Amino acid sequence: MSAHVKAIEHHVAQTRPRLLDYIELMKPELTFLSVLTTLCGFYLATNDTFDWWLFINLAIGTTLVGGGAGALNQYIERSYDALMKRTERRPLPSGRLLPLEVIIFGSVISVFGILQLTILVNLFTGVLAFLTWSSYLFLYTPLKRISPLSTLIGGIPGALPPMMGWTAVRNELSVEAWVLFAILFFWQMPHFFSLAWMYKKDYARAGFKILSVSDANGHKTSLQILLYLIVLIPASLAPAVVGMTGSFSTIGALILGFGFLAFGIALMKFSHQAQIDASPQVNYYARKLFFASLIYLPVLMIVMSIDKV
Structure with a gap:
């Protein structure tokens, strides 16, 4: 410069x-x-x-x-x-x-x-x-x-x-409060793991001991992301089960959940096909997943609020 x-x-x-x-x-x-x-x-x-x-x-x-x-x-x-x-x-x-x-x-x-x-x-x-x-x-x-x-x-x-x-x-x-806790907890994992992958070199430079730093091609990171995305789907359906929301929220949660999951599957698929030093390509899918997470949460909150019982 x-x-x-x-x-x-x-x-x-x-x-x-x-x-x-x-x-x-x-x-x-x-x-x-x-x-x-x-x-x-x-x-x-x-x-x-x-x-x-x-x-x-x-x-x-x-x-x-x-x-x-x-x-x-x-x-x-x-x-x-x-x-x-x-x-x-x-x-x-x-x-x-x-x-x-x-x-x-x-x-x-x-x-x-x-x-x-x-x-x-x-x-x-x-x-x-x-x-x-x-x-x-x-x-x-x-x-x-x-x-x-x-x-x-x-x-x-x-x-x-x-x-x-x-x-x-x-x-x-009450149980409803713990349902909300679960949704936020499981959502955070793919949100943070995708961000951590995008900036893995930064985190490594600063000495942070997070998963993406030691994950060469994103195999472990993408697997963790996929697991939490899968668990997030039933968690997002729980508000309807405990009587907080209705059927509209259930449909919305399913659409959002499987849409979010699709980004996680794409990331895992590419990371497992990638060769050494393929992080720039994996980073592309991680970035898309990260932005998907930013859309998922507020939209889900809005849908739940609209359909409150």
Whole structure:
């Protein structure tokens, strides 16, 4: 890269509004999905009058907790983010924000979010929010550099948000809440494994011990993806079984599930035919699967909400 281009990038970084850096710290895409699934759980749990005050406090509190966890995660992984092309332009590795600024910001909004959920929603939801926040930061985050099992552990905080939505209304963890947990948990595996394959060189460079790093042609990764996609289909049908949704949701879940599965089959088929160093071609199918996962979850949540019993 020329000195002139670097100078331009430096100027852009310096003139970029700091508000955008703080928003980026909150991992808006991930936080959005967490809030979406939380609010879906809330809506599915509502039987009679829709409590807008509770809904708004739940949305704001979940946003603050999710954003705070994202910011503190970036503080913890700042030195590793600097090694990866995907994350090297984040506010900390790029030098746009100082570590102390990130610690203060992440801690303050996390505390306010947990307190808001505890006081203005209910204690149960506040406890679940704290468990989500703490397991993400202090279990999943460090485990990524220790064991491939980190992906399974990380699925727990990722699957808790819809349970928070459920407890916000019902103040209990009934079977319906666990159904929502299962859907999110199984969805996360193909979602993350496909992302991890796409950026396997980045993860290897940063020293993360995840499955794709040691998987030369994607054989193991694609098999794991396929298994979770298969399990996701009955999990997505469970809401109708327990009386949360009706037949429209069942049909929608089947169409979405088998469509999602088709991308997983394509990835596995190619990875098992691939030769050494065929990762660019496998990456093509992994990318398609990743984007399919981004469509699957919100559409399923919308279908379930429309067909709520």
